[in-house]
Amino acid sequence: MARITLDDVTKRFGDDGDAVVAVDDVSLDIADGEFVVFVGPSGSGKSTLMRTVAGLETQSEGDVYIGDTLVNQLGPRARDIAMVFQNYALYPNMTVEENMSFGLKMSTDLSKSEIADQVASAAEMMGIGKLLDNKPGELSGGQQQRVALGRAIVRDPNVFLMDEPLSNLDAKLRASMRTEINRLQNELGVTTLYVTHDQTEAMTMGDRLVVLNFGELQQVGTPLECFYRPANRFVAGFIGSPSMNFFEGTVGSGTLVADGFEYELSESMRSSVGDRTKVTLGARPEDFDLSEDSVSNGFEVAVDVVEPMGSISYVYVRPVEQSHDETFVVEVDGQRPISEGDHLYARVSPTDIHLFDTQ
Ligand code: ADP
Numbered sequence: 001m002a003r004i005t006l007d008d009v010t011k012r013f014g015d016d017g018d019a020v021v022a023v024d025d026v027s028l029d030i031a032d033g034e035f036v037v038f039v040g041p042s043g044s045g046k047s048t049l050m051r052t053v054a055g056l057e058t059q060s061e062g063d064v065y066i067g068d069t070l071v072n073q074l075g076p077r078a079r080d081i082a083m084v085f086q087n088y089a090l091y092p093n094m095t096v097e098e099n100m101s102f103g104l105k106m107s108t109d110l111s112k113s114e115i116a117d118q119v120a121s122a123a124e125m126m127g128i129g130k131l132l133d134n135k136p137g138e139l140s141g142g143q144q145q146r147v148a149l150g151r152a153i154v155r156d157p158n159v160f161l162m163d164e165p166l167s168n169l170d171a172k173l174r175a176s177m178r179t180e181i182n183r184l185q186n187e188l189g190v191t192t193l194y195v196t197h198d199q200t201e202a203m204t205m206g207d208r209l210v211v212l213n214f215g216e217l218q219q220v221g222t223p224l225e226c227f228y229r230p231a232n233r234f235v236a237g238f239i240g241s242p243s244m245n246f247f248e249g250t251v252g253s254g255t256l257v258a259d260g261f262e263y264e265l266s267e268s269m270r271s272s273v274g275d276r277t278k279v280t281l282g283a284r285p286e287d288f289d290l291s292e293d294s295v296s297n298g299f300e301v302a303v304d305v306v307e308p309m310g311s312i313s314y315v316y317v318r319p320v321e322q323s324h325d326e327t328f329v330v331e332v333d334g335q336r337p338i339s340e341g342d343h344l345y346a347r348v349s350p351t352d353i354h355l356f357d358t359q
Helices: 046-054 096-107 112-125 141-154 171-188 199-204 223-228 233-238 267-273
Strands: 004-013 020-030 035-039 061-066 081-085 159-163 191-196 208-213 216-221 245-251 255-257 262-264 278-283 288-291 299-308 312-319 328-333 343-348 354-357
Touching (some): 004 046, 112 141, 141 171, 312 343
Parallel strands (some): 035 208, 159 191
Antiparallel strands (some): 208 216, 245 278, 278 354
16 A cells, blocks of 8 residues: 655646647645545546556656655556556456456466465455356446456555546446445555546545646545635536536625625625635525525526426526526425526525636
8 A cells, every 4th residue: 555646747748849738737645545536527637647647658747656666767567556447458358257367467476276365355345256257248337347346456556546437337337336436445445546527426436536627736625625615616617516606796895796696795705805806706506595585685586497306406597687698507495386487586695605716
């Protein structure tokens, strides 16, 4: 097991003139045994960052340490890591047992029976003990991914690296495999880096999230920190589904005004506004109240679309008094009778308003 340290890591692809900066000056400290999820939209540099830890890419600048060892010059094999990919990367002509034992046979001098014991125990852990004689082609996607995970466990590595391992599975299986990977990581206590573009996956897995955009670190924090205290508008818009609503606000003397909103600036709001005259207000769908009657701090909205989700509904509303044509989304009880065209009053407590720099 090992901690991982990245110091000012930058990775550029291509010639200096028109190089793509895939990873931009990232520094990170990952504790021994920690489960860290790299999350961000496609192209944000998650895989490149992970591949740099793996030794599959060489950084253009900066240092990578695994434990106390500077691994910049070490190839993937010497780094003692096990990787799990989206496409499983199993050998199609080998049995499950052969797939799982292959790495050990190549890289250790364990006896045949020791290898068989380790494979059996990893197979047991992944619930694939009965599939050892099958070929990958005879297995479902979920079973193949279990084999890929089992193969990683068998190696007993310092670090697990998982790159979108669940994205080829259907939604139900993905949810159960998420739980399983969490359990496994907990049980084994192996430092794990996990790449996903799926913010739901990120929220439910891992001790900490590393949120990336355009190769730059946006926030490093627990899932709840990233959700409740997003460092910037990007993180606020990316973490949470549906996304936070944003409103462009203007700071007046003692007030903050945006589409419909009008707040007296409290002491704490004043200090977070600072000397900005324009700010972006953010409010999550679940932090709105919708009422039939006019309320203080509330403003009139017209219901555009109602999206029933079962126990809750998402109601897309449009402020009645606004110059543009944008809706925002409010979460309500699924039993509540609200129809398109209804006029209601929306309100958010000032303590649930997040303030960001206007872009
Ligand atoms: P993510 O994993 O977040 O989708 P990647 O790390 O795959 O992002 O890619 C980050 C950026 O680096 C993208 O702009 C991508 O096109 C570029 N990139 C990744 N790999 C290469 C490569 N081998 N050659 C050139 N550009 C690359």
